[in-house]
Amino acid sequence: MSQPRPGGRTARTRAAVLEATIDQLTEAGYAGLSVDAVARRAGVHKATLYRRWGTADGLLLDALTLFADRSVAMPDTGTLDGDLRDIARSALAVLTDRAGQALIRAVVSAGHDAQVAQVIRAFWTRHNTMVARVVDRAADRGELPAGTEAADVARAIGAPLYMRLLVTAEPLDTAAADQSAAVVTAAARAGVFARPAPHGAEPPM
Amino acid sequence: MSQPRPGGRTARTRAAVLEATIDQLTEAGYAGLSVDAVARRAGVHKATLYRRWGTADGLLLDALTLFADRSVAMPDTGTLDGDLRDIARSALAVLTDRAGQALIRAVVSAGHDAQVAQVIRAFWTRHNTMVARVVDRAADRGELPAGTEAADVARAIGAPLYMRLLVTAEPLDTAAADQSAAVVTAAARAGVFARPAPHGAEPPM
Numbered sequence: 001m002s003q004p005r006p007g008g009r010t011a012r013t014r015a016a017v018l019e020a021t022i023d024q025l026t027e028a029g030y031a032g033l034s035v036d037a038v039a040r041r042a043g044v045h046k047a048t049l050y051r052r053w054g055t056a057d058g059l060l061l062d063a064l065t066l067f068a069d070r071s072v073a074m075p076d077t078g079t080l081d082g083d084l085r086d087i088a089r090s091a092l093a094v095l096t097d098r099a100g101q102a103l104i105r106a107v108v109s110a111g112h113d114a115q116v117a118q119v120i121r122a123f124w125t126r127h128n129t130m131v132a133r134v135v136d137r138a139a140d141r142g143e144l145p146a147g148t149e150a151a152d153v154a155r156a157i158g159a160p161l162y163m164r165l166l167v168t169a170e171p172l173d174t175a176a177a178d179q180s181a182a183v184v185t186a187a188a189r190a191g192v193f194a195r196p197a198p199h200g201a202e203p204p205m
Numbered sequence: 206m207s208q209p210r211p212g213g214r215t216a217r218t219r220a221a222v223l224e225a226t227i228d229q230l231t232e233a234g235y236a237g238l239s240v241d242a243v244a245r246r247a248g249v250h251k252a253t254l255y256r257r258w259g260t261a262d263g264l265l266l267d268a269l270t271l272f273a274d275r276s277v278a279m280p281d282t283g284t285l286d287g288d289l290r291d292i293a294r295s296a297l298a299v300l301t302d303r304a305g306q307a308l309i310r311a312v313v314s315a316g317h318d319a320q321v322a323q324v325i326r327a328f329w330t331r332h333n334t335m336v337a338r339v340v341d342r343a344a345d346r347g348e349l350p351a352g353t354e355a356a357d358v359a360r361a362i363g364a365p366l367y368m369r370l371l372v373t374a375e376p377l378d379t380a381a382a383d384q385s386a387a388v389v390t391a392a393a394r395a396g397v398f399a400r401p402a403p404h405g406a407e408p409p410m
Contacts, residue, residue, distance in 0.1 A: 108313060108371050117374055124373060155373070156388055159364035166313050167367050168329060168360070169322055183361055183392040190391035192384065 017042045017049060018066055021059045025102040030109040033060065057115040064103055064119050067094075074130055080138040081185045084157060087131060088177040088184075091158045095165050096172050108166060128154045135188075145194040152193045156184045222247045222254060223271055226264045230307040235314040238265065262320040269308055269324050272299075279335055285343040286390045289362060292336060293382040293389075296363045300370050301377050313371060333359045340393075350399045357398045361389045 020042035024033055033056045039046035053059045075086030094100040107120055132150035139146055160180045164170040187193065225247035229238055238261045244251035258264045280291030299305040312325055337355035344351055365385045369375040392398065 104372070120373060152384065155368060156365060159368040160361060162368050162372050163360060163364040166371055167309070168325060179357065179397065182397045183388065186392040186395035186397050187388040190395070192387045192391050 013044060013048070014062070014066075017044055017053070017059070018063045020044075021063045022099045022102050025060075025063075025106050026098065030060075030106040033106065035059065055115075057119070060103070060106055060116065061119045061122075063099075064107075064123055067099055067103055075134060076137075080134070080141075080143045080188065081181065083134040083138070084153075084185050084188075085178055085181040087134065087154075088157050088161070088181040089174065091161050092172055092174065092177040095161050101165065104162070104165065124151075124154070131157075138188075144188055145191045147194045148188055148191075149193050149195055153184055153188055156187065156193070157181060218249060218253070219267070219271075222249055222258070222264070223268045225249075226268045227304045227307050230265075230268075230311050231303060235265075235311040238311065240264065260320075262324070265308070265311055265321065266324045266327075268304075269312075269328050272304055272308055280339060281342075285339070285346075285348045285393065286386065288339040288343070289358075289390050289393075290383055290386040292339065292359075293362050293366070293386040294379065296366050297377055297379065297382040300366050306370065309367070309370065329356075329359070336362075343393075349393055350396045352399045353393055353396075354398045354400055358389055358393055361392065361398070362386060 017038060020038045021033070024037050024041055028037070035049050035053065035056055036046055038056075038059055039049045042049075049059070053062060073086075073090055075083040075090075077083050077086060095104065107116060128151045131154040135144060135148050135150040135153055138144040139148060157180055160183075161172060161176060164172050164176060170176075222243060225243045226238070229242050229246055233242070240254045240258065240261055241251055243261075243264055244254045247254075254264070258267060278291075278295055280288040280295075282288050282291060300309065312321060333356045336359040340349060340353050340355040340358055343349045344353060362385055365388075366377060366381060369377050369381060375381075
C-alpha cells in the first residue's frame with residue numbers, strides 16, 4: 001500500500017474517534033465520556049486526541065458538528081407544508097438515529113455546562129438558517145405573513161418529537177412528524193410566529 | 206401538646222418524605238435516589254419508607270402524584286385560546302418549579318424504566334383528562350371541529366416548554382407559554398388535531 005494521503009488519514013481518524021465518542025456516550029452516558037476512554041475505544045493514542053480535541057466537551061462538540069453536517073438537508077418542495085414536513089421528517093431521522101439519540105441525551109445530561117450550551121447554540125444556528133430559507137421562500141410566495149420568525153418555527157417543529165423521545169417515551173413515527181409539521185404550518189399561516197408578538201418584546205435572533 | 210391525629214401525622218410524614226425525595230433528586234439526580242438516602246434526609250426510619258413506598262421508584266411515583274394533584278387546575282375562561290393559555294402557563298409554572306424540574310429530569314434520566322413509564326402515563330392521563338374537558342367545551346361552543354384529540358392538544362402545548370428546559374436551555378417565560386398556546390389554538394381551529402388523521406391510524410387514547 002502506498003503512503004496514505006494525510007487528509008484521508010486525518011479524516012479516517014476523525015471518523016473513528018467520533019464513532020468511538022458515540023459508542024462511549026451510548027454505553028456510559030455523558031458522565032462516562034472522557035478523552036482516555038474514547039482513545040482506548042478508537043485505538044488512537046490519547047495524545048492525538050488531547051492535541052486535536054482538548055477535552056471530552058471538545059469531542060462532543062465535534063461529534064455534534066459532524067452530525068449536523070450530515071443531517072441538514074435543504075428541502076425545496078415548492079410549498080410551505082411540504083417543506084415543513086421534510087424538515088420534521090429529517091428531525092425524526094435524527095431522533096431515531098443511534099448517534100442522534102446519544103448526542104441529544106448527552107446534551108440533556110450536560111445540563112447547564114457552558115461549553116455544551118455553546119455547542120447547542122451552534123447546532124441550532126445551522127438548523128435555524130436552513131429553516132429561515134424555507135420561511136423566506138414561503139413569504140415570497142405569499143404563503144406566510146412578513147416577519148415570520150424562523151427560529152420560532154424551527155423550535156416548534158422539533159419540540160413534539162423531542163418530547164416523545166425524552167419525556168413521554170411515545171413512538172417516534174412518521175405520523176408524529178407529519179402532525180408536528182401540520183401544526184406549525186397552520187400556526188405559521190395564522191401569523192402566530194410573526195413579529196411583533198402580542199406578548200413580550202424579544203429582539204429577533 | 207395533645208396526641209397528634211394519626212391522619213395529620215401521616216400526612217406530615219408523607220410531605221416530609223416527598224420533600225426529601227425532591228431534595229435528593231435535585232442534589233444527586235435519579236441515579237442517587239435511594240430509600241435509605243431519603244430516609245436519612247427526612248429523619249424518618251427507613252422501615253417506614255420501605256413499608257409505605259417500597260422502592261425509590263415508589264417514592265418517585267408518589268412525589269409525581271402529589272405534584273400532579275397540586276398542579277392540575279381546571280381553567281374555565283370561556284374561550285379556547287384563554288383556556289389553552291391558562292394550561293400553558295400552568296405547565297410553565299411546573300417547569301420553573303424546583304420540584305417540577307427535579308421530577309422531570311428524573312423521568313428523563315430514568316429513560317425506559319418500566320415503573321417510571323407507568324408513572325409518566327398516570328401523570329399524563331390526569332393532565333389529558335383536564336385538557337379533554339377544555340377541548341369538549343370548545344367543541345360544544347363550535348370553536349373546534351368534532352373529533353379533536355385532547356391528548357394531542359395536551360402534548361403540543363407542553364412540548365415547546367419541555368424543549369426549552371431540557372434541550373435548548375432557553376428562557377422559560379410567559380411569552381414562550383403564550384406562544385405555545387397560540388400555536389395550538391391556531392392548529393386546533395384548523396382541524397390538525399381532529400381524527401381521522403390524514404396519516405397513520407392510531408386508535409383514540
